[in-house]
Amino acid sequence: MTKKIATRDAYGQILVELGAADERIVVLDADLSKSTKTAAFGKEFPKRFFNMGIAEQNMMGTAAGLSLGGKIPFASTFAMFATGRAFEQIRNTIAYPALNVKIAASHAGITVGEDGGSHQSIEDISLMRSLPNMTVLVPSDAVETKAAVQYAARTDGPVYIRLGRAGVPVIFDDTYRFDVERAVWMREGKDVSFITTGLMTAMALDAAAVLESEGIHATVLHIHTIKPIDRESIAKAAQETECVVTAEEHSIIGGLGSAVAEVLTETYPAPVVRVGIRDHFGESGTPDELLKKYYLTPEALVQAARQSIGKKRDCQTGSV
DSSP states (O other): OOOEEEHHHHHHHHHHHHHHHOTTEEEEESSOHHHHTOHHHHHHOGGGEEEOOSOHHHHHHHHHHHHHTTOEEEEEEEHIIIIIITHHHIIIIIITTTOOOEEEEESBSGGGGGGOTTTOBSSHHHHHHTSTTOEEEOOOSHHHHHHHHHHHHHSOSOEEEEOOSSEEEOOOOTTOOOOTTOOEEEEOOSSEEEEEOTTHHHHHHHHHHHHHHTTOOEEEEEOOEEESOOHHHHHHHHHHHSOEEEEEEEESSSSHHHHHHHHHHHSOOOOEEEEEEOSOOOOSSOHHHHHHHTTOSHHHHHHHHHHHHHHHHHHHHTOO
16 A cells, blocks of 8 residues: 655655754744644744644744744745735735745645545635745645655745645655656557646556556646646646646636646647536535535546547647
8 A cells, every 4th residue: 555644744754854953943833733733833943833823824923924034934824824814924924026935735635534624725826826936836745745845945935835634645665866847757648638736646557557557648747846837747747648637726717727737738738637626615524525516536537638638639630
């Protein structure tokens, strides 16, 4: 069985390592440090940890001020509260002046589970990628999370890092190298391209294995950086297979699916089937129950691939 680790757990671990190496790193949390896993940093470096209470807007403003004082602040809370409640402060106080603040938001997507739709952020990628100066990272597993956080710490400017509550399969090993400018070609095929992010990359690999057994050869292109997005790789995947399936644990409006469609309209137009939350809020349930209900499974990706291939054939025969 593939080992599963929550990306929030990996975030908590790498923060402690970074804090030991660089005294400029400080961490702010909105009274959720046990959940966001920043408590470990607070225990190790109590003078560089700030529990701001349930005051997310104030936390973002304070993080901005600390950055102006030469610190490297990581501000953490649930994605719903970070990007929803504190959007104005992120926009005007962090992104607008391009300050060196890292927003690491956990409990994103529907795999928050039983906390329900009020706590399941399915709009955060859309909100953050719309902001000038903001880099948006969506790691797929624990290994990539640590690499993405390390990148954020050594790079000047605002960064949003999307993290999850539930354990997800570890798909990378210690040889993995994070390159913000390049997506990761997990496998290459000639019939259909899965372009994925976050936990959906592991599911796309499973779906590709099923399709392979049917004689359908799928590309899996993992997009860890939604902004700036790797336009060249997206266009190449579309050109090589002439049909695309995007997959994300996020609304299909404004997220990865929208970003890929935007790229392809300007580079290599191809049929795109978007897999994600289809203009609905989440609800309470276990992560597995919710993933099945919202069709975020390998089985759903197999069906989406067949649909995309069908659209490609329609285009080739002039049936559209």
